[in-house]
Amino acid sequence: MSVSHDEVDRVLRLKRQEREPKACYPCRKRKVKCDGTQPCRTCQKRNHSHICTFDESRGPRRREGLQARANAQSAASVSPRRIQPEGRNPAETSTPASIRSDDAAKNYVYSGDNSLVSILRSRASDSNESMAREVGSVLGLQNTFSIYPFMDPKTPHERWKSLLSVLPQRTEVLKFFHYYRVTAYPFNPILADMDRFESDLCTYLNAHATGELRNQDKITEKWATDKSVGHISLLLATLAAGAHYSDIEYPQRLELATDFARRSFHALRLANFLFRPSLDIIQALVILGNTIQNMGQSDAAWAFLGTTIRLAQTMGLHTERSTIHWPEYVRAKVKKLWSTIVWQDSLLCLCYDRPPIVTLAGWSLDNSLLQRQDLSYREVMHFLTRLGLDIMRPEIFGASEADRSIEALQQIDTLYQRGKPHLQVRENCITFQEHLEHLALKMHSSFCVSVVCRPAMKQSQTQPLLMRTEILRARAKGSLIDASRAFLDFQALSVVPLRSWSMVHTVLSSTLLLCIWEETRNDPECRDLQQKVIDVFSSADSKESDEGGLGSENEGHWLSARHIRALVTLRSALDRQQDMSVPENETWTGAGVNPAQFASGYPDGFFDVANPLDTSPVSYLDSIMNVPMFDFTQEIDFL
Known part of the structure; x- marks a missing residue:
């Protein structure tokens, strides 16, 4: 029986496609299992999602298949870096992968222009770009713990149960966030985007009402991510400040504010705040420090603010240059947040006559503000x-x-x-x-x-x-x-x-x-x-x-x-x-x-x-x- 050349070519072509690499380059290099998504789960667990790349030489059909597979699995992925809470800004959905967003900031560690990391990044070509991105880890300049190491909950199930134990209840949110919004926030506007926060707050209340945050045996992946836990810590921090300014009698007021602050700190640990800071985490730290200060513990607030500033500098919030590749709405949020940190450090320095540690050179002043004659209270205070x-x-x-x-x-x-x-x-x-x-x-x-x-x-x-x-x-x-x-x-x-x-x-x-x-x-x-x-x-x-x-x-x-x-x-x-x-x-x-x-x-x-x-x-x-x-x-x- 003779076989046509066309049939032979077809069979060989199929075999050749089967032999094409199915794993990303890091997984093939380490000879470990890869699920074929981009980034794959293995790279996500190893905290180097940014180097999860596939050979561009693969055929278009193979790439389309992998893309379809990735789209099908994205909704069920357990990675903190792949899941976003509901109610997010529409601009995030259209942001290219090459532009860092709120979540991507967790993988970014700021380094000055003269550092070896920045020099390698600036000189990296397409062939060794992944190497330049990895140099921070190679030189020991990047954190590697994906889970906060100084606490008991280790497994995802333990972490989920621990989170549920500190979640704010509906009655707590409705009562004490009002005090924060009306009394505390206007005179110390630490939240960089109040509209966005209130939208996320509605999402949280809806999820709480539907029972997504009640079952200890069933993890709700959307709310178990680092980003979501960081947002919950920020919510608890606002409730602590709201309780402090409430009309409740002093002993109960102090007890409630302290309890909210304690729960917020616990959520921060669950979010791995010291090793993976985010914008929500930085805001939570600033509000908590200010609340501790208002309770009369100004020395502790002074020391705590120093840690907060260092974490913000780790993310590059102190300089405009480090945010140049971020979406515009994120850059505006970062600028407001750094101005708020300057606000806190300045007042403490004036009261104590101690040297400040924040810097002003990283952000240029808005020319329109320099010319205007109708500045608002917040603008004058800044x-x-x-x-x-x-x-x-x-x-x-x-x-x-x-x-x-x-x-x-x-x-x-x-x-x-x-x-x-x-x-x-x-x-x-x-x-x-x-x-x-x-x-x-x-x-x-x-x-x-x-x-x-x-x-x-x-x-x-x-x-x-x-x-x-x-x-x-x-x-x-x-x-x-x-x-x-x-x-x-x-x-x-x-x-x-x-x-x-x-x-x-x-x-x-x-x-x-x-x-x-x-x-x-x-x-x-x-x-x-x-x-x-x-x-x-x-x-x-x-x-x-x-x-x-x-x-x-x-x-x-x-x-x-x-x-x-x-x-x-x-x-x-x-x-x-x-x-x-x-x-x-x-x-x-x-x-x-x-x-x-x-x-x-x-x-x-x-x-x-x-x-x-x-x-x-x-x-x-x-x-x-x-x-x-x-x-x-x-x-x-x-x-």
């Missing part, structure tokens, strides 16, 4: 916090200290004049929110002015003063008065100033300086402001005691230790002033903490305002607010 970093880096200003201060004041004044009318003058405020924004900006800007003018406050009136020094001292006095007045007006309208650590710090430090500064301590107006501020905190303490059943030993517990110390000093000083002006049996008595609990260890005359120690008011303030919290003399002892 510029003001940038100026705050400049204040903490005096080397960028002129040569002399007075010149630096004058130039900084000019920049603050110019920025203030570029805000919307209601931000500049309260008479222009119409809505309730406009009144709150005006007062919040007045507090922050007054604090910045007082910090700029503090060098001039260190000089005594007995010394000959230059014209510029006199100007700075006059601006300092005005800023301290403005900050105290704005706080009093603000707290009459909202709980925000009494629950925000930075605002509490501003008013107590300003009032205390008014009390001890030689130019203001005998001023009747300043003394009246001091008394009113103390009355606010005293009434707040009394209210907490009445509603929450707190004893006297817990009064003021919601303040930080440094702020309690400042309040105690201020009360003691006013007590002494009253003692000098009223009969002995009519001394001022106000609710508060016993000054003796913090007075020990200070030299004689420390609280004597009539005859203060020979020290500047700024040094006096620093000695009160910055008493060491740790006894480093005990470091040599083991037990």
Whole structure:
């Protein structure tokens, strides 16, 4: 029986197609199983999906078959990098694979232009591009743990059960997210895309209602991904902040905020935050740090913010160049997020007089913002916090200290004049929110002015003063008065100033300086402001005691230790002033903490305002607010 040549060619062609490689290049190289998808599951598990490539020499039919197979399996894939939650931005579905998205950022590790990794990447040709991408792992510059190693849940089933144990319930979301959205967010807009977050929040509530997040024995793959768990940690972080600003009694409020924060931290570990940071994870960390700070734990918040900034820099959020290949909507989100991180670092640095660690050079300013004269509250605050970093880096200003201060004041004044009318003058405020924004900006800007003018406050009136020094001292006095007045007006309208650590710090430090500064301590107006501020905190303490059943030993517990110390000093000083002006049996008595609990260890005359120690008011303030919290003399002892 003869066989035609055409039939022979057909059979050989089929055999040749069968011998074509069915595995990707990394799997063939390692001689391991490959499922033929791109990226395959093996490459995904080994955390190098970006090098999962197939030979381009394969026939078009084979490539089409693999593509169809990949499309069929994509919906059921268990990889965290292949599954997206519902409600995502439509732009993501049309983004080419060559452009990094939110998820792809998890595989990206930022390196400077002069690093070996960047040099190899820039010089890589098509033939060795995969090698250039792998060089980070080869040099030990990239994390390899796909699961957070410092926790018990290891298997996917254990991880799922652990996640379900911390999920926010529907009632918790509906109650406490409202407080975050209305009270906390407008004055500290950490979420970079509120609209997108609220859309994802609706997706979560729908999934919770349908039972997708209830069965411990059945893993819902869409919600078990790193991205989804990171989003849940962000949701819990917003609930922690919302609980802190809620109208619940203090003991329960503290317990709820702490519980939400604990659950958020647990979700962060499940999302492997330290080894695989994402934009949601960075936002969750910033909100948690700010909530810890508002609870009075500012030292922990300071250290925590440092870790957050380093993780953000790992993703390249601090520089525009590293995001050039990302979709435009992601780039806008990244820019807002980094500006928010700058905001947090700037305020803490100004309060503590500590060096900042964020950088501003990586992102160029929007030219339209530089020309506009109707900046919103958030926009003015972003510029003001940038100026705050400049204040903490005096080397960028002129040569002399007075010149630096004058130039900084000019920049603050110019920025203030570029805000919307209601931000500049309260008479222009119409809505309730406009009144709150005006007062919040007045507090922050007054604090910045007082910090700029503090060098001039260190000089005594007995010394000959230059014209510029006199100007700075006059601006300092005005800023301290403005900050105290704005706080009093603000707290009459909202709980925000009494629950925000930075605002509490501003008013107590300003009032205390008014009390001890030689130019203001005998001023009747300043003394009246001091008394009113103390009355606010005293009434707040009394209210907490009445509603929450707190004893006297817990009064003021919601303040930080440094702020309690400042309040105690201020009360003691006013007590002494009253003692000098009223009969002995009519001394001022106000609710508060016993000054003796913090007075020990200070030299004689420390609280004597009539005859203060020979020290500047700024040094006096620093000695009160910055008493060491740790006894480093005990470091040599083991037990």
